[in-house]
Amino acid sequence: MSILGKIIGAVLKPKFGKEANKILNSEEYQSTLKEMxxxxxxxxxxxxxxxxxxxxxxxxxxxxxxAGLKVKLGQTPDQMSEAFYQWQKERNEAF
Structure with missing residues (x-):
């Protein structure tokens, strides 16, 4: 880290540290943590x-x-029903 960065960090760290502690100790933050x-x-x-x-x-x-139905994971119930009816139709035609 550069010298300028260290100086800025030394000056701003106490100010932002106090603000961060205020937020961490606030009732709203604690309540949010409990909800999470x-x-x-x-x-x-x-x-x-x-x-x-x-x-x-x-x-x-x-x-x-x-059993021969053309279904796959992720299909909607309507798609599965349609595959069942198609399978049933093919089986009936085969008989």
Whole structure:
């Protein structure tokens, strides 16, 4: 760091340090930190609830693919229904 940078840092550090401490100790900042922690906990709970559902969804898609349906992960329910009806139509025509 240059000498000028060190001088400016020495002059401004106490001023900005005090302002930063005021912000860190403010009620609004502390409240925001608590809200963020709470939100993180809630997201983790929801993620844990979703994991088995996603596993079941993937298993269902794989099962449909093995049966011959032209479906893939990420399709909407309408697209999957259309693939099912198309599969069903092809099977009926084959019989």
């Amino acid at each position: 922690a709470h939100s993180t906990d809630e997201l983790n709970k929801l993620t844990n609830q979703m994991k088995p559902l996603v596993k079941d969804y993937r298993k269902s898609v794989k099962s449909m693919q093995e």
